Amino acid sequence: MSLSQALSAAGFIRPTRRRGFCPACRGWETGTADQPGRAGGEISSPTLTALAFLVLAAVAWALTIARSRSTGGMAMGHGSLESFAISWVVMMAAMMLPSALPLVYEFARRSEGRRRWQAATGVLATTYLSMWLTFGFACYFVLNAFPQPRANQGLVGGLALALAGLYGLTPIKSASEARCRELCSLHGPLPFNLVRSALVVAARYGLSCVGCSAGLMVAMVIIGMTNLGWVVILAGLVLVYKLAPAPSVQLKLLMSVALVAMAVVYALMA
Secondary structure (H helix, E strand, O other): OOHHHHHHHHOOEEEOEOOEEEOOOOEEEOOEOOOOOOOOEEEOHHHHHHHHHHHHHHHHHHHHHHHHHHOOOOOOOOOOHHHHHHHHHHHHHHHHHHHHHHHHHHHHHHHOOOOOHHHHHHHHHHHHHHHHHHHHHHHHHHHHHOOOOHHHHHHHHHHHHHHHHHHOOOHHHHHHHHHHHHHOOOOOOOOOOHHHHHHHHHHHHHHHHHHHHHHHHHHHHHHOOOOHHHHHHHHHHHHHHHHOOOOOHHHHHHHHHHHHHHHHHHHHHO
16 A cells, blocks of 8 residues: 555545636536546645644744743743743643644544534634643642742652652553543544534543643643753653553553653752
């Protein structure tokens, strides 16, 4: 099977649609290219939608890198609530949107052709990021209710990473991880109107995603943007947790041990 055939089978590309004014039809023609010699392929609208969100994530990464250089190593747990909210939303768009692309694509594919399906897909992504913003606010208020001296930043950050490693072995983490993979498939037709469906789907997926990555995100709030390398490492772990095939018990244990080792490294380097 060629690459184009594989992409076509997956629904990423489809036969080119002829577009233009048809005198016989007295209107604009949007049928598929079924004439000999005119058959071709084009990227499907759901694929373009997913690519648009991927570009948005890339822009968020660029902003995250620029902000990390301008803050001079300030942790995200400090500073005003407005500054934290902006930094957190941008970072969540960079880290979490790529892992949510399968859901975005599946929702767009199932809703394509229905009224306001593009807007509903945008509502899906916005609601999903809002779930993470709420989680970030909770972490921010707890962190500021129990402030830690900057001298203890390395110790607290290392402890958060170690706890994230241990959290990876809990039943809650395993159940949430399995739920994330299940919800990406969107079993059955979309109920209600599309906007309401987007809200429900994003809320359910967001809750399972929070349960899957809560340990890493708590560590992210504490470590903040003091070192962009750690942001990239934790983002990579999120992608592995959510998109890789279900890991074995041995692999889960290995990843948890690796996180504990990272915790020791961070505590010594901070």
